[in-house]
Amino acid sequence: MTSEYSAHHLQVLEGLEAVRKRPGMYIGSTDSRGLMHCLWEIIDNSVDEALAGHGGRIDIILHADGSVEVRDRARGIPVDIEPRTGLTGVEVVFTKLHAGGKFGGGSYAASGGLHGVGASVVNALSERLDVEVDRDGKTWAMSFHRGEPGTFAGGTPDAAFSPFEASSELRVAGRAAKGVTGTRIRYWADRQIFTKDAAFNLEELEQRARQTAFLVPGLEIVISDEREGGVNLTTFRFDGGISEFADFLAPDAAVTDTWRLTGSGTFKETVPVLQPTGAMVPTELERECHVDVAVRWGTGYDTANRSFVNIIATPKGGTHQQGFELGLMKVLRAQVEQNARRLKVGTDKLEKDDILAGLTVVLTVRLPEPQFEGQTKEVLGTPAVRQIVANVVTRELTARFASTKRDDKNQTALLLDKIVAEMKARISARAHKETQRRKNALESSSLPAKLADCRTNDVADSELFIVEGDSALGTAKHARNSEYQALLPIRGKILNVQKASISDMLGNAECASIIQVIGAGSGRSFDIDSARYGKVILMSDADVDGAHIRTLLLTLFFRYMRPLIEEGRVYAAVPPLHRVVVMNPGSKPNETIYTYSEPELHGLLTKLGKSGKRWQEPVQRYKGLGEMDAEQLATTTMDRNGRTLRRVRLEDAEAATTVFELLMGNEVAPRREFIVSSSDRLSRESIDA
Incomplete structure (x- = not known):
């Protein structure tokens, strides 16, 4: 070890080396978010062309091999020689940081690209990048390997690569029709840089494409997802701005x-x-x-x-x-x-x-x-x-x-x-908050009579189960640990708060009871520090109606008690679907096994059959929570030692709201389109009837 520190300890990163050494400085992170940022650097170049009045369509293709391609019908990247560097415009754009046509030279009055690093950063962080430009009646092409120009022996990133030595070449790959211009860029993200689980998010891509189509009236953006075998096409175009x-x-x-x-x-x-x-x-x-x-x-x-x-x-x-x-x-x-x-x-x-x-x-x-x-x-x-x-x-x-x-x-x-x-x-x-002292369960006389409260005053340790129906409530009362588990039954399906007004929501007995029991208010006045329970657990039947009730409850929490979801305090209980009694020989007691899905049940029965074990027929299929006795409900769904809870994330609630709006909203046309387009994916055997 030495404390010597002199000039030879300093490193000077040249060109794209800086990008590969510190990618986070340029794209924010090296996970899926950074991967999506790279894609939008390329797409935004095409959007800037559309914004300047060149090209009315952009195609984005997610290929099955993990690469992504962006095509436009704009002016095309310049292919002539840039005098200061002696390189073609294509090579300058993809290999030189802070190089481009958006520094006030008159090519763009307003653009999203400003720093001249977008395309070159994507190139530096790509295992392979291919670019084709239609311009001057020809199709020009060039390839890069981690930012270095050269040629590949094949069409994949792992094909043999030969870098240019004496001088680089922008080759002519074919002829373009008269008057046709545009750019096509396809690249494979470098897995040495990005994390293993980094992937292109189709939903995020569609959301951003829709947003861009709104902002540039008349621009058509087409997304093609080929990653799962088929081709999924989505088109966005809006003329209303x-x-x-x-x-x-x-x-x-x-x-x-x-x-x-x-x-x-x-x-x-x-x-x-x-x-x-x-x-x-x-x-x-x-x-x-x-x-x-x-x-x-x-x-x-x-x-x-x-x-x-x-x-x-x-x-x-x-x-x-x-x-x-x-x-x-x-x-x-x-x-x-x-x-x-x-x-x-x-x-x-x-x-x-x-x-x-x-x-x-x-x-x-x-x-x-x-x-x-x-x-x-x-x-x-x-x-x-x-x-x-x-x-x-x-x-x-x-x-x-x-x-x-x-x-x-x-x-x-x-x-x-x-x-x-x-x-x-x-x-x-x-004023109410300043004058009203928060009451605990013993002091409060206004809580609903049907609430079966818990004894603890420790909010962090307490749990509120919102139970579907009074029949399930009776069983749950015997199954719960009354020290820290409270029960609130709701009758049937609560109000659809997605379409109802605030006054209608507060006037609904079930919604008002839930808000009153949680004790933290609703809407803008919601105060999460006043919530009386550390966890809110939605416990409904494992059938279609139960899922519907859970969606309605999620919509209520998402719209009026969102901080509970944001802090991860809302959960869905996971009751079992089947009860398998394995018969043991002799005086050995039978064994009870619970399964939570059809594939899990078939896998269990196959395993038991191979080991020569028998089970009681028919296998019990639970239609609802009320079919379980207290011991079964406690063991499978309520006891902390054996239960499974699904935490509701904010995106889950947003998705529930979106689906609920589609299936139960006032707009009939989107619902009909959804039913028609999804009918071929429905199996008759999956209908619980």
Whole structure:
């Protein structure tokens, strides 16, 4: 060991070596999230072309061999020689960091790519990358191995690779039809870099493609998934722009129509500009920022907020989001003050949460060379955008409130009523929370009579079982450990809160009982620290009706008690489906084995048959919890030592809400389409009838 530290200990990473050494700096992580980020770096290049008016279709193909291909019909990557490097445009784009056409050279007025590292980073992190460009009547092609240009002896990443030695070659692979241009990129992610379980997420890809199609009206994005043998095609195209996007995102019934707030502003910015001599000279430029916002208020309290810069999502906001909220607060506070007598607000002041309740907003700004925090572009940092967005929102919203049209006057009046109601509810809830001391189970006299509570006051150790039906309740009372397990029965299927109003939900006896027993309130006033139980366990029959009831309960928790799901405190019990009694010879007692699925049952019976053991026929198939006696229910479902619980994650609840909306919502056409398209996957034997 030595403490010597001198210049020869320093390392200088050249070119793409830096990307392979520190991939997280460029793509965030090396799991599935980083893999998806690489894919979107390639797709966004094609989207930038569409944004500039070149190419109206993008194809994304997930191949069965793990590779992914992106095709567009845009201008194609330049194939001529870049004078400073002496390399073709294709090789520059894929091998040189901070090289591209988005540094203010006039090729793009606004783009998502800014740093010139996207394609080269993907190339550096790929075991193999092939690119084909249709341009000038020819198809040009080039291949790379972990960022190094060369040729492969075959069509797979493990084929023999020969790097270029004296000079690289952009080969002519064929002829392109006259006037046809475009780019095709196919790459295999490098498993030396990415984790073993990293995979392309089709659902996330479709969600992002849908979002992009909303943001670029008229752009068609086609996703083809060939990974499971077949070909699954999904196409996205929307001509309504962000107004249609806001309507798609809105989770509740409308209070106002979708309003478009548009405008622009200019600002001056000093940036280094590359001169023909190769020198970077600080130059003051006048920039123009275009603002386009779609806003809509609904009857609920959740906020759906999406913000974008040059169609790149900024999930963590930035200066454009700050400017939007600044303008919104300014206008609505002024309007409430002007209508204070009618609204009966007194001296109370609006807060941001009052205004954001029930708001769906899609905020987009377009400007040349925006400043982001890092390559992942999650936060916009350009300071001047804040005031420009605030000015546009202030001007457009003020004009809406000053409009003399009947619809505008009615909707703005309803909006002010809603916002003031939210403010009063917040103030009332705060006063109630300050004056009302939380009561424990012994002090409370208002809990439902049908609640069978537990004795412990230790919230972390306690469990609330929500049980389907009074018959199952009777058995569960004898099966539970009354020290820490509480039981609340519900009668049948609770209200579909997906479509019901808050007042209807609170007026429903079953929903009100659940909220009352948990004791933490609901909606915006939900206080998870006041929850009376550490775990909430949904225990329903293992049949279709039981699954339906569980979905309804999940929808209730997702919409009105979401923090419980976010903290992982909601579970689904897993009762067995079958009871197999294995008959032992002689005086040896018989053995009881429970199975939880049909495949598990068949596997057990096959194993018993091979070992020469017999079992009682017929095998008992539980139709419901009420068929079990207390000992069976305790052993299989309630006893901590032997039970299985399925934790409900937030994405589970979201999926349940989506499926419930599809199967039980007011829209008939999507439900019919789902039934018709899925009918061939249904087996008659699987119908529990």
